[in-house]
Amino acid sequence: MAVALECRNLFFSHGNTPVLKGISLAMKSSTFTAILGRNGSGKTTLLHCLNGIRKANSGTVHIKGTNIQTLSRKQVAQHISLVIQENPEVFPFTVLDVVVMGRAPFLGATQVPGTRDYKLAKQALETLDVAHLAEVNFNRISGGERQMALLACALVQTSDIMLLDEPTNHLDFKNQYLLLNKIKQLCRQSNTAVVAAMHDPNMAMLFADEVILLKKGVIFGTGPVRKVMTKANMDQLYETDTTALPFVRDGHFFIPTDVIETIG
Numbered sequence: 710m711a712v713a714l715e716c717r718n719l720f721f722s723h724g725n726t727p728v729l730k731g732i733s734l735a736m737k738s739s740t741f742t743a744i745l746g747r748n749g750s751g752k753t754t755l756l757h758c759l760n761g762i763r764k765a766n767s768g769t770v771h772i773k774g775t776n777i778q779t780l781s782r783k784q785v786a787q788h789i790s791l792v793i794q795e796n797p798e799v800f801p802f803t804v805l806d807v808v809v810m811g812r813a814p815f816l817g818a819t820q821v822p823g824t825r826d827y828k829l830a831k832q833a834l835e836t837l838d839v840a841h842l843a844e845v846n847f848n849r850i851s852g853g854e855r856q857m858a859l860l861a862c863a864l865v866q867t868s869d870i871m872l873l874d875e876p877t878n879h880l881d882f883k884n885q886y887l888l889l890n891k892i893k894q895l896c897r898q899s900n901t902a903v904v905a906a907m908h909d910p911n912m913a914m915l916f917a918d919e920v921i922l923l924k925k926g927v928i929f930g931t932g933p934v935r936k937v938m939t940k941a942n943m944d945q946l947y948e949t950d951t952t953a954l955p956f957v958r959d960g961h962f963f964i965p966t967d968v969i970e971t972i973g
């Protein structure tokens with residue numbers, strides 16, 4: 710599979726605090742890559758550096774072989790869609806109007822979205838089972854509904870690379886599975902490289918192809934989920950003893966062992 714997004718030796722500090730300490734990665738097209746790591750390990754910062762909205766102190770990011778520094782923000786947005794963790798109440802628009810904003814990277818400076826753009830926006834809402842929200846005010850929908858709308862916005866961007874920061878945040882049980890399944894299908898059908906920061910290793914085991922284990926700004930494991938998500942690696946990543954139960958397709962379902970003992 711072709712490399713869609715690559716970074717080499719990325720270093721990033723918030724003030725004097727080093728957050729990313731020499732990250733080198735290659736993320737492939739048609740591949741769902743999950744980034745796992747404890748709170749504060751640097752997942753969001755990494756996604757922001759990969760998208761170029763945060764500039765690394767040193768190191769490089771290449772989109773399909775082109776250095777991100779040589780691209781305008783609009784050119785980057787034609788390749789990468791980013792769904793951030795927070796979804797603030799800032800849009801006094803309908804959900805459909807928010808979703809169609811995902812077409813902005815493909816419109817001229819004074820061009821307004823056209824029939825095709827609105828058609829794509831409606832299709833994206835249908836794909837995520839939230840077409841009924843199209844005419845509702847974005848500020849009057851729930852956190853989970855907002856998350857689905859912003860994911861629809863990323864879908865209409867039809868980018869080669871999708872960066873998702875905790876995409877299942879706020880989503881109910883059914884929608885978590887629906888969304889991750891759609892993302893997996895998208896990878897397969899449209900050659901998209903998906904890179905998602907995730908908190909649930911079991912969801913990553915179910916849906917992701919590859920995994921990046923990030924601990925305190927350093928990568929200590931990367932590769933196919935079933936190869937890398939071993940009990941030993943999960944213990945080390947989450948700094949707890951885990952129990953690994955047999956799970957689908959020769960995978961494992963991880964639970965902190967002390968929790969099993971307590972509730973047992």
Ligand SMILES: Nc1ncnc2c1ncn2[C@@H]1O[C@H](COP(=O)(O)OP(=O)(O)OP(=O)(O)O)[C@@H](O)[C@H]1O
Binds near residue numbers: 728748750753
């Ligand atoms: N704007 C900021 N200013 C200063 N430090 C920050 C800022 N944003 C994040 N940090 C620090 O950088 C580190 C990495 O944060 P980051 O948000 O990338 O982690 P994360 O793995 O995404 O965490 P979480 O899983 O909790 O969302 C943390 O120690 C955090 O406190």
